[in-house]
Amino acid sequence: MLYSDLKRDLTVVMMTNNQQMKVDGIKNAIFSALANQPVSVPKKSVYLEIRDKVLANADKGLAYYRDLKANHQDSYDFTFEIGDLISTGKYILRRNKFDDAIKVFQMAVALKAKPADIAYGYELIGEAYLKKQDKPNAQLNYKQAVAIDPNNKNAVGILQQLAK
Template identity: 30%
Template sequence: MKPKFLYFFFFIISINCTKPTNSDAFIENVTGRYLYDSDQVIEVYFKDKVLLLTWKGIKDIKPMKFDDDIFFVKEMNEKITFKTNPQDQKEYLVLLPKEEGAEITFNFKKLEKNELTPSEYLANDNFEEALAGYIAIQQKDSLNIAVNENEMNAIGYYHLGRNEIPKAINVLKINAVLHPKSDNVFDSLGEAYLKSGDTLQAIVNYKKALAIDSGNRRAKNVVEKFDKK
């Protein structure tokens, strides 16, 4: 048997001989939700003491166990482990460095029991917490997709199209706070208010759009239409 095949054979044997279950203490310590990419989570949970993940909408991902606390996640093409960050004493899901001897980065912090991401707060109609979360993301990374003006506008129009007008207004209000120099966000907010029947707030926001860009034709047409009445 050639050495490389022999190595592969013993590698497979070693994996298969690893106990798939995990200790009660380990399960209690690592079960939870870990913040991934600012506004997404990796959920870590167990079934029959076997570690499973939900990530990017994929449920029941079953990592391959290498050691007591080291796993390989083929969907990520990463080895992961769980460690306490000495700087903040918080638990993290950690991607193990691919290069031997490289410094460990504490990648994904475990969320508190009732802590949600901004998009989750938004889904639950908790707009104040959602706004605070989005502002924090923007302050840290203004180019993050979670606070992208067009993406947020699309969410607002999604709810507007479903006739979920109060939710659409709140989403577009968040976008206006995040992007106060954009005529488009106030134009969209004006449209949502107009659809709600609140003409006064619609005009207020269309005028804000015109103050930013006097060439905004839709805003100008709406304002002129109601000024004539």
């Protein structure tokens, strides 16, 4: 990422190999420090904190996540909580731990969030069920995704394919 403040003639280049790295807070802290302004230290990524714990043991990892949410919001960034859970579920899904991914996605869709984000969570639950060869549950979740967000073209397309 390349950030420039042309008025102050400052440029910051940031690179990471971590998924879901929230660089905006770090960028803001760097610009503040360079301008001799108070620096606000960004909060830690929930996704990066929980993904390996959930991969190792979904129930213990999700209990750890709930503890972070209940007791450590001062240290961890929960501003896009559904996104962090969806990213965690996708991380687990890519490792073929379908039931564990479904648990994470179900936790995500239970949150108060934008309808499109909740619909995406249901779409991913459907994908996990498809990978398990469980077509009825896949269809149920794709239908839920479309019911929440009729503009979810991917879920609509998959439902059409499953109907054939």
